[in-house]
Amino acid sequence: MRHPFLFNLLLLSAILMPLTGFANTSSRQHVVIGYYLLEKEQINHYPEAAEFPVSYITPRKAAMLTHINFSFININANGECDLPEGVETDKAAKVFSxxxxxxxxxPKLRILFSLGGWTYSNDSSPTVTRYRDAVSTPEQRLKLANSCVAFMKHYGFDGIDIDWEYPRPQDADQFVALLTEIRRQLTQENLQRPKKPYQLTIAGPGDVANMTRYYPQLPAIVAQLDYLNLMSYDLNGVWQARSNHNAPLFGHPDEPLISNPLRSLASAAGASQVSLDKLFPSPIASTIDAAVTHYLRAGIPAKKMVLGVPFYGRAFFQVTPENDGLYQTFVTESAENYQGDPALLIGCDSCTRRKEPRMASYAEIQTMLKAPLGYVRYFSHETKVPWLWHPEKHIFVSYDDTVSLDYKIAYLKQQGMAGVMFWHLGQDDRQGSLLGSLHRGLVQPVPRRISLSGGLHY
Structure with missing residues (x-):
């Protein structure tokens, strides 16, 4: 008997599309979803310790958003949706208020809470077993769903965003069952508020590798959701052998390619060679376009997909100087908890204070670029993203700016996607330049100067 995944491969969206039917997506307005991050220490000393207190979200900025996702809530030791351990309830309630x-x-703005996040739910996290256990039985799933809905109602949230990074293949069916239970409860709750129903979203992988964890279950997962927020960033980084773009829209002829992991998954399911070559060619560039294409080929309707963009950049050090640092070897610590020199990123004083020079916000990058420090900005007309190069210090920084966001907005419009999501609000400059760029791009026609040709499309 063939695996049902092969059925998905061959029949594709024409048959799978009817599986999706819960979303409130009748409006033509694009969504703009901004994550709002507060660490435990910031909550407990709010607002003094918050780098970006709620007061920084001015009425002008709020008017450009359709959703704010508060990050993060965790699962407690009892398998319930709860504040992370050590967070003071009264301080958290003040932030929520x-x-x-x-x-x-x-009044149309929706405030959701996000459950999970990388720190709490990645495979090496001390609390990841709580996520796996919480979906393992019907009783555990009901307990978690009940607690999440109760948390939502108690604090006045407008929905639930689940950011489990990521369920393993053996968790995938149970993850579908959890979403189904939460959707059932929200449907009941929405009988009392039909004008602004509670919503259910997830933050899903924006890279092909992590898609393999639950690719066969994707149609069933998305059937329960209002939106699937693609984390279409962190596509490349210091964990690789060569410098590359954090969130390239398209590929480049000179970049390193990766094996397509979905090809192996499809092959194991019995797909023919013709189907493999057509649907899952390999190797491929790690790009946004590749990820979106694979979601569409799984039968996921574009109108439920939200394109994620980063409001931060990634830095590489001791980079070989050819090609202005792009696609070159480098020497940079790759461990998740950085232990090296915190002052490597010249001009990013806050990076030094955080002891993490490998990542910088858009606001910090703009400060670096505007100061006479020796950085030079380049833009790839193939990948549609910029980078900074410091020719003296051999520093390469991949990031997004207002120009690259124009291309990404044009792309999501071309694909018919639901809108845009970004990580995160506190990384924009105080003027809200990136948020403003997203807003203008979504409400205005695509400028004639924006062409999506030139790069390697999937």
């Missing part, structure tokens, strides 16, 4: 107050002037 300030977020909800934004809706007084913008």
């Amino acid at each position: 300030e977020l909800m107050a934004l809706k007084k002037h913008h």
Whole structure:
């Protein structure tokens, strides 16, 4: 008997599309979803310790958003949706209250909470077993769903975003069952608020490698969702052998290619050679276009997909100087918890304070670029993203700016996607330049100067 995944491969979206039917996606308005991050220490000393308190979300900025996702809630030792251990309840309630107050002037704004995040749910996290256990039985799934819905109602949230990074293949069917239970409960709750129903979203992988964890279950997963937020960033980084773009839209002839992991998955399911070559060619470039294409080929409707963009950049050090640092070897610590020199990123004083020079916000990068420090900005007309190069210090920084976001907005419009999501609000400059660029791009026609040709499309 053939694996049902092969059935998905061959029949594709024409048959799978009817599986999706819960989303409130009748409006033509694009969504703009901004994650709002507060670490435990910031919550407990709010607002003094918060780098970006809620008050920084001005009415002008709030008017450009359709959703704010508070990050993060965790699963407690009892398998329930709860504040992370050590977070003071009264301080968290104050933050939530300030977020909800934004809706007084913008009643259509939705505030969701996000459950999980990389720190709490990745495979090496001390609390990842809570996620696996919480979906393992019907009783555990009901407990988690009940607690998440109760948390949502208690604090006045407008929905639930699940950011489990990522369920393993053996967790995938149970993950579908959890989403189904949460959707069932939200449907019941929505009978009491039909004008602004509670929503359910997830943050899903924006790279092909992590898609393999639950690719066969994707149609069933998305059937329960209002939106699938693609984390279409961190596609390349210091864990690889060569410098590359953090979130390239398209590929480049000179970049390193990767094996397509979905090809092996399809082959194991019995797909023919013709199907493999047509649907899952290998090797491929790690790009946004490749990820979106694979979601579409799984039968996921574009109108439920939200394109994720980064409001931060990734830095590489001791980079070989050819090609202005792009696609070159480098020497940079790749461990998740950085232990090296915190001052490597010239001009990023806050990176030094955080002891993490490998990542910088858009605001910090703009400060670096505007100061006379020796950085030079380049732009790839193939991949549609910029980078900085420091020819003296051999520093390469991949990031997104208002120009690259214009291309990504044009792309999501071309694909018919639901809108855009970004990580995160506190990384924009104080003027909200990136948010403003997203807003203008979504409400205005695509400028004639924006052409999506030139790069290696999947």
